[in-house]
Amino acid sequence: MTAAGDRLGPTLFERSRPGRGGGKVPHPPKDALARIPAGLLRGEGPRLPEVSEPELTRHYVNLSQLNYAVDTGFYPLGSCTMKYNPKIDEWAARLPGFAALHPFAPDELSQGTLQLLWELEGALAEIGGMKAVTLQPAAGAQGELTGILMVRAYHRSRGDTARSEVLVPDSAHGTNPATASMAGFRTISIPSASDGGVDVDAFRSALGPKTAAVMITNPSTLGLFESRLGELLDAVHKAGALAYMDGANLNAIMGRFKPGEAGFDVMHINVHKTFSTPHGGGGPGAGPVGVGEKLLPFLPSPRVLREPDGRFRLEAYGERPASIGRVRAFAGNAGILVRAYAYIRAHGASGLCEVSEDAVLAANYLKARLADVLDVPFPRPCMHEFVASSATLKAETGVRTLDVAKRLIDYGFHPPTVYFPLTVEEALLIEPTETESLETLDAFVEAMRCIVDEARHDPDLLHSAPHSSPVRRLDEATAARQPNLRWRAMTGSQSPCPD
């Protein structure tokens, strides 16, 4: 067992002993709650754990060490853009002026944050080639919903209520079809062409008076630039539909391609990908949405406005009646947007262009070096990520992509995204990002070579991998069949702590 393995430990609840902890806040007067009718009060207090601060610290530090993270190693998780997260961004978000500002503080007290948000909107609009940007959505998927709700409002404003369908290529992220459903549309899935790109002819035959929008991820989830995009966008607009761009892969194209200029009507941006706000073990992110002229009136409220005298303010309630309304409380994940702003200012125009160039360079380098190790189904240059496949390896050795991924853990790497996109058999979606050194990329190639070699000589070693992680493969079937989703403090039905 590794050092990390020994850190598997009890839950907070198992660590709890009555009487531990305390000293954080003053005690209230005894009669503090006497004015509240007893029937409205809680019968029995919540059974929260009681732990001392030293135990608490070790609990979380030890748990943290069971995680793989960008700060600990290479994390080529395709489509997630796991790049390095600059430390000054964390420092900035914690400045009291930003962190302690109440969301209902009057505009006159909030000028610094409002200015930052206004400038960030401008920078993102420039990067996306869009007319305007809303920073309100809390994550990429919420940005998608915001964008598609604006599409819906646009068509309705023109009395065009027959448009009930959203076309999505079969290689899209699951959020695209799920978003279309949430916004009340039917998803039509369009098969990809054999070169991995969108099948323009298939789109043409599906487009019509019922099409509200087409959602395109560009570069695609295969890491390819949609080279027939111009034709596709023409066809979409001829059909009276709008073009949505999923900006999940913006990290490849900054300064080289602006979706708005190219004809997209609306796009979202994942700041936790391209603009390096940390992924946080699942979030929080932010999902700004850029729009062209047609959707401008429908942007969610409130927008950040700049007055002629240079002051900033939030739009008032009901100020822009065509707005789709709010998509969340308050103005957005401002604390995350501070980090994105810092990242953009640190890089400037030239630095952001270089980010994309280096991301694309690194992906093509890995692709070239792995071409004789795994299948690489699409030979043309990739963007910031590429798809490899273990299909041949599986046919020859019985070793699957899952096994390769799990064995990578033993070599000290986070596995790529596996079995996505759904259109490629035994897929590994590899995204190195621009912040990994050549030494790291070479070490990853070497590990992949060794693993493929092992697959030929000792496939069981891979079937049973990982071997060096804190835990090994999990019993996911039992987890789903008999869900245990919470600690039950009083029943004692849980298995005792493993140590």
Add this chain to the structure above:
Amino acid sequence: MAYGPHTTEDRARMLAAIGVDSVDDLFADIPASLRASGLQLPPPESEAELSTRLRDLADRNRVELIGFLGAGAYRHFTPAVVDQLLLRGEFYTAYTPYQPEISQGTLQTIYEYQSLMAELTGLDVVSASHYDGATATAEAALMSCRATRRERVLVSRGVHPHYRETLCTYFGGASLAADEIPLVAEGPAAGTTDAAALERLLTDPERPVAGVIVANPSFFGLLEPMSEIGRLAHAAGALFVSVVEPVSLAVLASPGEYGADIAAGEGQSLGIPLAYGGPYLGILACREALVRQIPGRLVGMTTDIDGRRAFVMTLRAREQDIRREKAASNICTNQALCALAASMYLAALGPHGLRDVAALGAARAAELEMALAAAGAPRLHPGPYLNEFAVRVPGAAAVHARLVGRGILAGLPLARAVPDDSSLADALLVCATEVTTSEEIAAFAAALREELSGSAADERAAAGPEVAAR
């Protein structure tokens, strides 16, 4: 580039390995007609310059005022240990635990979060987090429609106006109906959800109700008749959705106790900075029977192949990456780090500490109520409250603006937040928490007394509260 490792030589080696002369060749797939001309953005800044710029911007915000502002986001003391631990790069630079073997830290902390929230809410199943209180409430409402196969919910006007607006946006997309439950206009229950009106709204056989959504404490700080509302909702076959504030659950009856089927709420008060509205923490919890309807990630306890206890994401067939257009929601990225902060906060305070936070806030609020009443600003509603309440102040918006000039942030002018309710035109929503001091309360009351005694005449002569507020 600021954070890139590549030297000129590295780049040359990489280009050679690829077999191209220039990085431009790698972008050849972008059709010439679609190529962008570059970026019109400022030049790069060194970290030293950038830190000065950021500090200057932060300093343009004014956060030093004596504050009584709540209204869905609360100022609390956060133990130092919380942020120190949150800064562990292993937590904040990891992503969704798709590879459980190397994500047990994130997975166990999410399981613990689910367990802590289950204790607070008295419900069984807690999602790994939603964006904020507003979106969690909207998802709860959608859940109630899925579970009952009905298409209409009833939302109390005591629910935060931003939550109601967000719910309307979500429901518009799904072509579902959200009708309002009015508040009691006068008498001892003034300002609380009107149960008699709710009963009438529930009786329309043509429009069966999926969910009844009521906040406790309400947006106005009032404690609602939750048991009675739950009884009415269930009698009509509807689910009962409670919108909660988690610190209050240390002392107030829990959703589980008063029969709620789903609880949604904002977890910001659990150790998460105000940060102008986010990132916050959307809490969503439900009874076991609804587990397959709840959107968002769930972590379960299981074992590995060696029999060691371990944690894993589970019941994933509800999620968008598996079910695509049939998923329970499109949510992918959530607020996991905020859920972690909330868990750390709860663990640092413990059950007694959390109760002290809630009860001390209540004690300070009672002190504030007396001081403001003595200064000429009595409460607007008579019913019980915990630590937030509305007061009547003639010319509330103008008085509020003048108090800002005196260094006091006198809560929220309700006309700004709820412009469609004329009974709130002269009201301020104020709150106290454990960090509110007696000195701050005295300063507020003294300044308010001066404003009210000196300005009543000016007020009528002035251009009106709306203009003054701007």
